[in-house]
Amino acid sequence: MNDQTRVYSAMVVIIIMITIISIPVVxxxxxxxxxxxxxxxxxxxxxxxxxxxxxxxxxxxxxxxxxxxxxxxxxxxxxxxxxxxxxxxxxxxxxxxxxxxxxxxxxxxxxxxxxxxxxxxxxxxxxxxxxxxxxxxxxxxxxIPDYPHDANGNRVTFPIMTVTPDRRYHVGITWAPSIITTGERIAFINDFFDISGTIKQHLLNYYFVLYQNGREIYRSLGYSERGSDIKYYVFSEPGPIIIRFEEIGGSPDSNVEFSTIVYGEVYEVSDIDKALISSAKMDTMVIHAITYAGMTSLVIGAGLILWWFRRKL
Ligand SMILES: [Cu+2]
Incomplete structure (x- = not known):
């Protein structure tokens, strides 16, 4: 290996080291x-x-x-x-x-x-x-997002409005609380309007249906009111859900659906656990610091070798 080759090898080593260091943790x-x-x-x-x-x-x-x-x-x-x-x-x-x-x-x-x-x-x-x-x-x-969202995590604004495929009705829905968790009573607040979206539809019958994990978990017959019609449900399982309104006004083609996510139990950690977690974070930091110090000294070392060979040339 001549000096020129050594210089190139040293440069390659430096480039590889810099690349490794700059890979972000994604x-x-x-x-x-x-x-x-x-x-x-x-x-x-x-x-x-x-x-x-x-x-x-x-x-x-x-x-x-x-x-x-x-x-x-x-x-x-x-x-x-x-x-x-x-x-x-x-x-x-x-x-x-x-x-x-x-x-x-x-x-x-x-x-x-x-x-x-x-x-x-x-x-x-x-x-x-x-x-x-x-x-x-x-x-x-x-x-968990802190805003209401659909099953894909996209933000939604209440009331969410949609039109039936047969273009007969506007359906609006709001759920409260806006972030749904298991074991909590959720109110689904439903409104029905004519196609112009302005005239409230009174005494329209419909099915309120909830689907989760590919199966129907709840079905209830509803009638639209002068005020909003409210359906309540307590979810026991986490996971995405579909909220469907079927056969609105008795029409088999007047169906609409909405989606969101039900979240499971929120796991709490005690104060003692928190102290232990922060000590583990310190350990992680120390280990990372050692790794980085090692890599940095390798780069400096390679740089010094390069500088030494350059001087010899
Ligand atoms: Cu053991």
């Missing part, structure tokens, strides 16, 4: 959970006098699309297995955890890590299959 964040040394010992309390934790933090709140990386700092092998673990006392007597099959790292050894990307909202409990008293939970939050 696909969610990465969170770190540490398995502390001696986690395999059920009598050991790694965080005394804080709550006992075998995974630090044992409660982690993330968003859909985030990745969690578990790092084993212990000297023995552990697993990250979704499901229900046992208490420390049950663990000592040999009771095992029950896996639910959502995720399982298998055995990871000292200094090894394992990552899992959470694509769905929910509360995911996990344990170590070898030491089932080691338990943790990941709470995955869905990002």
């Amino acid at each position: 696909y969610g964040e990465e969170k770190i959970v540490l398995i502390p040394e001696r986690a395999s010992d059920p009598s050991f309390d790694p965080q005394f006098p804080k709550p006992i934790e075998w995974y630090i933090p044992s409660n982690l709140k993330i968003r859909v699309g985030d990745t969690v990386t578990w790092v084993n700092n212990d000297t023995v092998q552990h697993t990250i297995t979704s499901g229900k673990g046992v208490s420390r006392y049950e663990g000592v007597t040999g009771k095992l955890g029950v896996a639910d099959g959502i995720f399982d790292s298998g055995l990871i050894g000292r200094g090894e890590s394992w990552s899992y990307k959470f694509e769905k909202p929910g509360r995911f409990a996990y344990f170590c299959a070898v030491h089932p008293w080691m338990i943790g939970v990941v709470i995955v939050e869905q990002q």
